Amino acid sequence: MNRWRGAAVAAALAVACAVYAWAFLRAESQQALAILVLVAVAAGAVATRTRVFDKVPPVPERLAQAFALVAVAGLCLALREDDFSLLLVARVLIVVLACLGLHIQLGHAGILNFAGASFFGVGGYTAAVLTRSTGLPHLLVLVAGGAMAVLIGTLIVVPVLRTRGHYAALITIAFALLFRTFLEVNDSLGGPQGLKLREIRIGPWRFNDPVELGPFAGSFYLNYLALLLVLLAIFWIVIQRLERSWIGIDLDAVRLDETAAATFGIEIARWKILAFTLGNFLAGVAGAVSAHMVGFIAPNNYSFGESLVLVSILLLGGVGNPWGVALASAIVVILPEKLQVLQEYRFLLYAGMVVLILIFRPVGLLPRRMRRLASSP
């Protein structure tokens, strides 16, 4: 009985989120958008105050994931002709994918990576160079983007492992600046002007052609959205499995207290390398998809400021909770695009928002729940 109630609530929540997202993306006038924002804020405040969701019996993670997947797919189909809205949804999914990478690094192993946008950029540039100079199948190009990010990441893995705290922060910050400067002065990678690249092609499937399946027709973005949903589903499940396995417990131990973890025989370096590598791989793959979808890359897209945006998404969502990452990505990507007043003040607002969150609600919007090791009755 309880299980059904939980599932029903989760399904209703997924539908409500999808409908809300649809309304928000389709809304034209600034007043309508302002009202929608207020509604969301009010709903969030009521939910936190009344703790209404604490009383809902827990839903199996797999069910929640399925609901979320169906909700996003449904949202995309409902928007099928609306190029701009679909582009926004696709960008949200790309950012979620990249932030899931940082989530493994920060939320699990406690490695703060200030070069997220750089590894994202490594993926993008790898995709550009490979598709221009070789005939490698494009799915492999995406994998290569991630692999290249891993490879570049190994260059700084030794200093990342050896340093702690403030000293560790310097490594990734220095790397982010180094990478951006390198892209700008390197003429074979297009210099400040960047590079153009083609659509993704998998066999006869061309991603930049409009979708036509019998009577159904839709924007070409649906191709990218389908690919992104598949990628996200795979990596999301991998991350959830990792978290619930003994690997996740080891990672938690490493993050919470390295000394204590070491005394229990946990090899700190191994788990940190695993998390760092996996995270960079995700960022690289996300970067490769993004580069293909936008069709153009330049050093400006991969600046230190962009890395900061990725970190602030993690923090806004609540470090350690992938659902929080998804929610925060949607807010940070869509809100400034729709509310034009915000466009110019975007970075100022992000930054101010994070400052306020850190002072007043340091756990983020959806904080991570305590791990329950005992099997539930």
Place this chain on the structure above:
Amino acid sequence: MTLGLLGQYVMNGVMLGMMYALVAVGFTLFFGVLDIIQFSHGDVLAFGAFVALAVWAALVKLGLVSPAIQLVLVVVVSALATAAVGALVARFVVLPLKGAPSLNVLLVTLMMGTVLREAIRLFYPGGSQPQRFPALLPTTGYDLGGFNLRLDNLILLAAGALLIAGTHLFITRTRLGLAIRAVAQDEETARTMGIDFRAVVLFTFGLGSALAAFAGAMDGLYYNEVYFGMGLLLGVIGFAAAIIGGLGNLYGAVIGGFLFAALQTIGAVALPFASAYKDVFAFAVVIALMAVRPTGLIGERASERV
């Protein structure tokens, strides 16, 4: 390469080193009293440079054209305003997070820096474009065998060296300096000895930020241009310098600053690849250095207590 050109490069390196050292001293002071990194320090510097520019513009409008008076007012007002901003950041952003994980402090100050940077870009008239900074110092030069030694550069260097030496004397010789050192060594004991912890912290942040304002004005006077994003790179370099030297160590900060400038100069002059890669080279060396000495050249003396 001629001797004159070499001299030019060395002079440029020393100027950069002095700016970096001034910024790094700020980082190291803040770390001393609160064990935190104030990542908005670079943008506080940019703020100082823009205050200096605004004061100059106001003085010109008022009809005060004597360069000496302009210079004094520009430097003093900018230092005071920036010290106030630094203290405000400490009071309302850093101190409320005392006891929070160091990650949160790092992020909050980084974001505070973004707030300052964007505020300059959006609210200073024409702030999104580089602004011309006036030449307030005499620019007479002495020709030394193909190398033009300019008076304004000499004055800037001397002033920077005096400020760092003065800061050092202040920290080691005065009662307030003693209080700062006491807080740096052990906050609780310092409190029980009757030291006003908050006042000392705010004062230290003001002092470090005033040094940054001077570095900002120095940057403006040297390049005759200021830019809203100038603090980002200067801040990261100053931080890198403080880290290479070893946090919490005044000498280390100065050494680190000059070392970074030396790396950049070597990258621009002595290495086979194009000089545009000088920052890539310098940062790569910093990362490599950190791999070898994870707590800086003059290591932080700390052991893990369980």
